[in-house]
Amino acid sequence: xxxxxxxxxxxxxxxxxxxxxxxxxxxxxxxxxxxxxxxxxxxxxxxxxxxxxxxxxxxxxxxxxxxxxxxxxxxxxxxxxxxxxxxxxxxxxxxxxxxxxxxxxxxxxxxxxxxxxxxxxxxxxxxxxxxxxxxxxxxxxxxxxxxxxxxxxxxxxxxxxxxxxxxxxxxxxxxxxxxxxxxxxxxxxxxxxxxxxx
Numbered sequence: 001x002x003x004x005x006x007x008x009x010x011x012x013x014x015x016x017x018x019x020x021x022x023x024x025x026x027x028x029x030x031x032x033x034x035x036x037x038x039x040x041x042x043x044x045x046x047x048x049x050x051x052x053x054x055x056x057x058x059x060x061x062x063x064x065x066x067x068x069x070x071x072x073x074x075x076x077x078x079x080x081x082x083x084x085x086x087x088x089x090x091x092x093x094x095x096x097x098x099x100x101x102x103x104x105x106x107x108x109x110x111x112x113x114x115x116x117x118x119x120x121x122x123x124x125x126x127x128x129x130x131x132x133x134x135x136x137x138x139x140x141x142x143x144x145x146x147x148x149x150x151x152x153x154x155x156x157x158x159x160x161x162x163x164x165x166x167x168x169x170x171x172x173x174x175x176x177x178x179x180x181x182x183x184x185x186x187x188x189x190x191x192x193x194x195x196x197x198x
Contacts (some may be wrong), residue, residue: 001134017115035121039105047077050122055085059127066178079104122146
C-alpha cells in the first residue's frame, strides 16, 4: 500500500493555489488563504486542523465528537472536515459548523480536488481511527506538510512516529479515548505555536 506520489505532489498539483516543497514551504500560506476564501472562513493566520475521512465509526468519530467542540472553543484555530458516511455523523458535523461559524467548516460530500486543497492548506490532519489496516490519509498529509495527529493502530502506527521528543513526523496517541485525542491535538497546537520547532 502507498500513495501515488505523482498525483499527490504539492510541487506540481494543479488543484492547489500555490506550489511548495519540503525545501520551500512558503506556498502553503497562499494555499491556506485561498481555502479560507473558498470556504468563507475568516482569513487569519491561525492553525488549521483538518480531517478528510469516511464518516463511519471505525474512523474514530465517536471520540472526535466528545472533544472537538472543546478543542475549537479553547484554541485560536480553525477546523475543516471533508467526508460522507453515516447520516448521524453527517448531521452532527453540520451542526458543529453551525455552532462555530467563524472557526469550522464541515463539507459533507466527496470531492477529490477539494481534498487536495485541504491537504495543501492544512497545518495538521486528524486521523484518530479505531482500526486502520494501512491508511493513506496520513501519508498524503506528510506529503503536503499537513502534519498527522494519529492513533497508534495498524498502518498509522507503522508510518507515523511521534515528534514530541525532537524527531518524528507527527503526533501519536495510544489509547482509544477522547482524553488521549484531546491531549495529542493540544500537543500539536502547542508545537505549532513555537514556530521554530514547527
